[in-house]
Amino acid sequence: MNENSSLDFFEFNAESLKKIEAIVAKYPAGKQKSAVMPLLDLAQRQNKNYISKGVVGVVAKVLSITEREVYEVATFYSMYNTKPVGKYLVQICGTTPCMLRGSEDIISAICNFLGIKLEETTQDGMFTLMEVECLGACSNAPMVQINDWYYEDLTPASIIEILKDLQNGKTPKKGSQIGRRSAEPFECK
Numbered sequence: 001m002n003e004n005s006s007l008d009f010f011e012f013n014a015e016s017l018k019k020i021e022a023i024v025a026k027y028p029a030g031k032q033k034s035a036v037m038p039l040l041d042l043a044q045r046q047n048k049n050y051i052s053k054g055v056v057g058v059v060a061k062v063l064s065i066t067e068r069e070v071y072e073v074a075t076f077y078s079m080y081n082t083k084p085v086g087k088y089l090v091q092i093c094g095t096t097p098c099m100l101r102g103s104e105d106i107i108s109a110i111c112n113f114l115g116i117k118l119e120e121t122t123q124d125g126m127f128t129l130m131e132v133e134c135l136g137a138c139s140n141a142p143m144v145q146i147n148d149w150y151y152e153d154l155t156p157a158s159i160i161e162i163l164k165d166l167q168n169g170k171t172p173k174k175g176s177q178i179g180r181r182s183a184e185p186f187e188c189k
Contacts (some may be wrong), residue, residue, distance in 0.1 A: 012052030014064075016042055020062060033065045036073050040080055049147070050084045078132055086121045086128035088166055091145045094131040097138035102155075106142050107131065109156035113163060126167065139183040140176055153178040 012020060023038045039062060043055045051074045060067045074080045081089070090110065094103055107118065110129055114122050121128040125127065137143045140152035149161055151174065158177040165172040 008052055010043065010047055010052055010058050012043065012058065013046060016046055024063075033063050033069065035064060036070055037039040037077075039063065040070070040074055044080060048084070049081055049087075051080045051082050052100050063168070084121075086126050088127050088146050089136065090127055090129045090163075091132045092129070093133070093135045093137075093141070093143055093145075095134045095138075097134075097165060098143060101141040103142040105156050106144070106154050106159050107157055110163065127163070129161040137183075140180060149174045152176045153180055 020035075020039060020163045021121055023042070023072070024032050024035050027034050030089075036059065039059045040051060040055070043059055046049050049053055056067050056070045056074060060070045064068075074082055087129055092098070092103055092107055094107075107129075111117055114127050114129065115131055116127070117128055118131050135143060135145050135150070137150055137152050143150060143152040143156050144154065145151075146162070146166070151159070151172070155177070162172040162177075
């Protein structure tokens, strides 16, 4: 038995099995394999934000498709993590609008504060930092996505406060950190 074998075991819990029935029922007969994405998302959420080999096998079995078909989807989309990640997955946009508005300073602040580099996880397993392609909030750059939530209009100081809140079990303010509503123009005062 190798050291990763415990990570490879997976089975859906009772709550997820109920959700699977509802998800698969949305697809026409013979087209259930189209449910692969929502099932991968459900499995990843149950499996500490990680698509293991065990997850791939179980999803394939549930949908009566090959593991290869599931793996192709899991590795194509950046929303699925095929390596273990921290409790908080910090994804920073590194494309042009965010870069022009200071994403490199945000990355530097995060790395210095957490003591990690891009693509690394803190020793306590709390944070993983990744640079990703556009997250679609260009007008509120620079921004990060932490798990399911966006944090926009960041400064090095504001991202550190967000990380401190998460470390201390608090819920940081989501969305714009400067009070901008939606993507409205913001006038500096």
